[in-house]
Amino acid sequence: MSLEDTVPRNIKMKLIHKHNVNISEVEECFSNREYGFLEDTREQHKTNPPTQWFIAETDYGRKLKVIFIEFDGHIELKTAYEPNQIELDIYEKHA
Template sequence: MINFHQDVIVKLRDKHQVSQKEVLECFANGEAAYFVDTSEEHQTDPPTHWFMAPTNHNRMLKVCFVRRNGDLQIKTAFEPKNDKHLELYRRLANLPSCWPLEE
């Protein structure tokens, strides 16, 4: 199950202009290639995972979540600030340079 705390819903909407529906679309449209966030400022217990995927309207989002008791707790989701984020995800996930437009 994918869970959203109320404060995260507000942050997604107000800070990033992202809806819960868009986050769920990213899970459905993604490649199931999730990575642990190793940056020191984002260290959590349990670890924070992230991935990138397009919404149904081809809006690319980076989604961050933690796994708790078999569920996924959404931490945030936002549009990457630059193409370097997408390039990193493609490299880590071993995806072609044209992803997600063509596979």
């Protein structure tokens, strides 16, 4: 099952209108990921199970930060957007 089938409409609309990201780009990032996931440990973002994130490129080389929660192998996408330099540095250092 693809993310296209599982991501709620309101999240898809936020991705498109706020971040100019479509679901196929997010799926490409999952496929193209070269490093591990990092856990978001900031208090205001703590969830159970934990919120995780990674940075990867789309098939066209666009870097995206993808934020999600995994429930029993099912991905709940929270958001995706182009990362800033601080996020890129953190991911490069810790992933």
